[in-house]
Amino acid sequence: MENLFEQSSLFLQQLVNGITLGGVYALIAVGYTMVYGVIQVINFAHGEIYMLGAFLAYTMVTFFGLPFFAAFFLTVLICAFFGIILDFVAYRPLRKAPRLAALITAIGMSIFLQNLARMIWGSQIKSYPREILPAFFYRPALSFGEVSMTWLQIFILSVTVVFMLILHLIIHKTNVGTAMRAISQDKVTSALMGIGVNRVISFTFAIGSAMGGMAGVLVGLYYNAIFPTMGYVAGIKAFAAAVLGGIGSVPGAMLGGGVLGIAEVMGAGYISSEYRDGISYAVMIAVILFKPSGLLGRQMGEKV
Amino acid sequence: MKKFMSFLIVFGLLTGIAWADSIKIPVASPFTGQLASFGEGVKNGALLKAEEINAAGGINGKKVEILLEDELCDPKEAATVATKLANDPGISIVVGHLCSSSSLAALPIYRAAKLPAISPASTNVTIGQMSPYYFRNVYRDDFQGQFLAKYAARVKGFKRVVVFYEVNDYSMGLMLAFMKEAKKLGIKVLGTEAYSSDTTDFKPQLTKFKMMKPDAIFIPGYAPQGTLIVSQARSLGIKNVAFFGADGLDDDVVVKNPDAEGLFVTTPFLPDKAGPQAAGFIKAYRKKYGKDANWFAANTYDAVGMAAAAIKAVGQDREKIRNYLASINSREKAYNGVTGKTYFDKNGDCLKEAFVKEIKGGKWVSAEKQLQ
Numbered sequence: 065m066e067n068l069f070e071q072s073s074l075f076l077q078q079l080v081n082g083i084t085l086g087g088v089y090a091l092i093a094v095g096y097t098m099v100y101g102v103i104q105v106i107n108f109a110h111g112e113i114y115m116l117g118a119f120l121a122y123t124m125v126t127f128f129g130l131p132f133f134a135a136f137f138l139t140v141l142i143c144a145f146f147g148i149i150l151d152f153v154a155y156r157p158l159r160k161a162p163r164l165a166a167l168i169t170a171i172g173m174s175i176f177l178q179n180l181a182r183m184i185w186g187s188q189i190k191s192y193p194r195e196i197l198p199a200f201f202y203r204p205a206l207s208f209g210e211v212s213m214t215w216l217q218i219f220i221l222s223v224t225v226v227f228m229l230i231l232h233l234i235i236h237k238t239n240v241g242t243a244m245r246a247i248s249q250d251k252v253t254s255a256l257m258g259i260g261v262n263r264v265i266s267f268t269f270a271i272g273s274a275m276g277g278m279a280g281v282l283v284g285l286y287y288n289a290i291f292p293t294m295g296y297v298a299g300i301k302a303f304a305a306a307v308l309g310g311i312g313s314v315p316g317a318m319l320g321g322g323v324l325g326i327a328e329v330m331g332a333g334y335i336s337s338e339y340r341d342g343i344s345y346a347v348m349i350a351v352i353l354f355k356p357s358g359l360l361g362r363q364m365g366e367k368v
Numbered sequence: 369m370k371k372f373m374s375f376l377i378v379f380g381l382l383t384g385i386a387w388a389d390s391i392k393i394p395v396a397s398p399f400t401g402q403l404a405s406f407g408e409g410v411k412n413g414a415l416l417k418a419e420e421i422n423a424a425g426g427i428n429g430k431k432v433e434i435l436l437e438d439e440l441c442d443p444k445e446a447a448t449v450a451t452k453l454a455n456d457p458g459i460s461i462v463v464g465h466l467c468s469s470s471s472l473a474a475l476p477i478y479r480a481a482k483l484p485a486i487s488p489a490s491t492n493v494t495i496g497q498m499s500p501y502y503f504r505n506v507y508r509d510d511f512q513g514q515f516l517a518k519y520a521a522r523v524k525g526f527k528r529v530v531v532f533y534e535v536n537d538y539s540m541g542l543m544l545a546f547m548k549e550a551k552k553l554g555i556k557v558l559g560t561e562a563y564s565s566d567t568t569d570f571k572p573q574l575t576k577f578k579m580m581k582p583d584a585i586f587i588p589g590y591a592p593q594g595t596l597i598v599s600q601a602r603s604l605g606i607k608n609v610a611f612f613g614a615d616g617l618d619d620d621v622v623v624k625n626p627d628a629e630g631l632f633v634t635t636p637f638l639p640d641k642a643g644p645q646a647a648g649f650i651k652a653y654r655k656k657y658g659k660d661a662n663w664f665a666a667n668t669y670d671a672v673g674m675a676a677a678a679i680k681a682v683g684q685d686r687e688k689i690r691n692y693l694a695s696i697n698s699r700e701k702a703y704n705g706v707t708g709k710t711y712f713d714k715n716g717d718c719l720k721e722a723f724v725k726e727i728k729g730g731k732w733v734s735a736e737k738q739l740q
Contacts, residue, residue, distance in 0.1 A: 074576065074579050077604075078575055081569075081571045187400050188621065189402065194626065287568040289596050291402070291592075328572075329571070329572040332573060337572065337573050
């Protein structure tokens with residue numbers, strides 16, 4: 065009987081781990097999905113924005129001695145600005161070029177930013193000093209037998225949920241959101257209707273990158289590790305989450321992140337930790353085989 | 369065009385002269401990437417030895433020049449570096465590689481080119497048997513794993529242990545050796561879990577370990593992941609569980625982590641346990657670099673010393689150097705270095721002592737009880 069109790073608390077703890085990981089994937093996935101929705105380009109440099117976010121907050125906290133929440137806020141703003149520059153430098157000149165060209169500049173920017181970070185911060189793993197958050201963040205907020213959820217986990221999850229809701233409101237209730245949806249359907253007609261296409265695209269990059277930078281800081285805190293290549297693996301996973309949920313769909317990115325995070329953790333916990341990534345990608349492939357447009361994606365016909 | 373040609377000629381002459389004037393000893397190791405801090409010890413040790421050799425007049429009047437070859441602890445990069453060195457007729461011996469997986473990738477290339485190499489740090493068991501051209505002045509993982517099991521059982525009294533290993537040659541070799549010996553000594557291994565080097569999330573595996581209630585978690589991996597594992601275990605509320613590892617955890621990043629207090633590791637070199645032959649090295653190292661020499665520095669210092677001794681004795685001929693190294697096969701003929709006497713068995717492996725050090729008050733200190 066005790067064994068059954070232990071088994072179920074193990075399962076619950078893994079679920080908590082999986083949901084937190086999924087929330088992080090979702091935050092990054094939103095950046096991919098929004099940019100893809102609007103200009104049909106996969107912004108492979110998005111993972112690097114996430115990495116820069118983690119490093120910027122690190123520098124502000126350790127070098128300039130800012131309090132954590134101020135650093136967090138500033139980082140999000142700066143990452144939004146980086147997103148705009150990224151679009152301006154790497155994608156805007158290629159707006160009318162074949163989509164493959166933009167894909168190559170995306171990969172180029174990704175490699176460039178990774179190496180830039182390596183030059184500035186070095187390649188070794190850094191971690192945020194423990195003192196930057198009040199001590200209670202590391203203590204369990206809820207505990208049930210052996211299962212516990214720390215305040216930090218709750219903080220990460222609530223930031224994720226709150227910003228997803230804000231994003232949903234922006235897309236569906238504001239003028240700029242309406243313009244984004246219009247551009248995603250037809251760029252030329254939107255321009256004819258008087259929508260400033262480039263301005264709206266810049267805005268899209270800004271929002272997506274802000275979320276990416278935010279995710280970088282949260283992950284850096286949660287796993288205690290920031291390093292120049294962190295954006296690569298996380299970016300690929302988040303991209304997979306975006307595809308799984310249906311690329312172009314914001315709720316899809318959230319759902320995809322959750323599914324991928326839980327699949328990964330359960331795979332490692334119950335099947336084999338050696339094949340952890342393999343298992344999570346197998347889940348993704350299985351979903352895509354049965355539903356090629358992703359869990360919540362629209363049928364996109366010839367666009368893909 | 370003419371200008372360019374003459375530039376080329378001058379450049380060629382200059383480099384040619386430089387080549388004729390010095391003896392190049394390449395040192396292959398990660399110098400950037402995740403394991404860059406291991407490479408720092410390697411680099412410092414090699415440069416210090418070369419400086420001392422040159423100050424004493426070089427090898428037969430020629431200066432020693434250390435070439436730092438970065439391979440990122442990546443087997444693919446190691447093979448590229450190895451191919452480059454094997455095809456350079458100016459190279460007669462290599463000091464390297466550091467990671468076992470890199471050594472295993474580079475070794476067939478050196479064997480084909482009949483180029484001898486001395487690894488200061490690769491501990492995987494199979495390396496020695498695979499090539500008559502590959503030597504090492506460090507113990508093997510079967511020894512290290514056994515040693516750790518004995519230490520865990522006899523000194524620490526652990527009964528229930530779990531193993532958290534990385535999927536690579538070094539870590540898996542250590543795990544197997546540890547488990548075999550642990551079984552003999554009555555330590556129960558409750559479970560093993562794996563991770564890959566690109567992950568930062570260890571919570572699913574640690575959650576499983578938490579439910580098993582072990583006395584200790586053995587991490588036979590490298591420091592960048594080891595430090596994260598320890599911190600994430602603490603944040604999952606794993607308490608009263610000891611952590612220990614092998615020489616791969618011997619790094620600053622682990623010491624600076626407050627969660628790692630009490631963690632212990634095996635190491636081939638401890639400044640305060642080294643014999644009187646190491647005193648000069650330890651002092652010179654501290655003076656030049658402002659910190660204590662770690663085992664990567666000490667072993668590389670000796671490996672470069674052995675390479676220089678070989679060249680001094682038989683010249684820059686690859687085959688002769690190999691035969692010279694192979695002839696150092698008994699305690700009487702041993703090379704006397706800062707890490708003690710080094711001599712090779714028929715596989716090019718050597719017998720070296722292991723020591724234990726632990727983290728106390730945020731510093732490495734030699735463990736009070738050593739196993740000899």
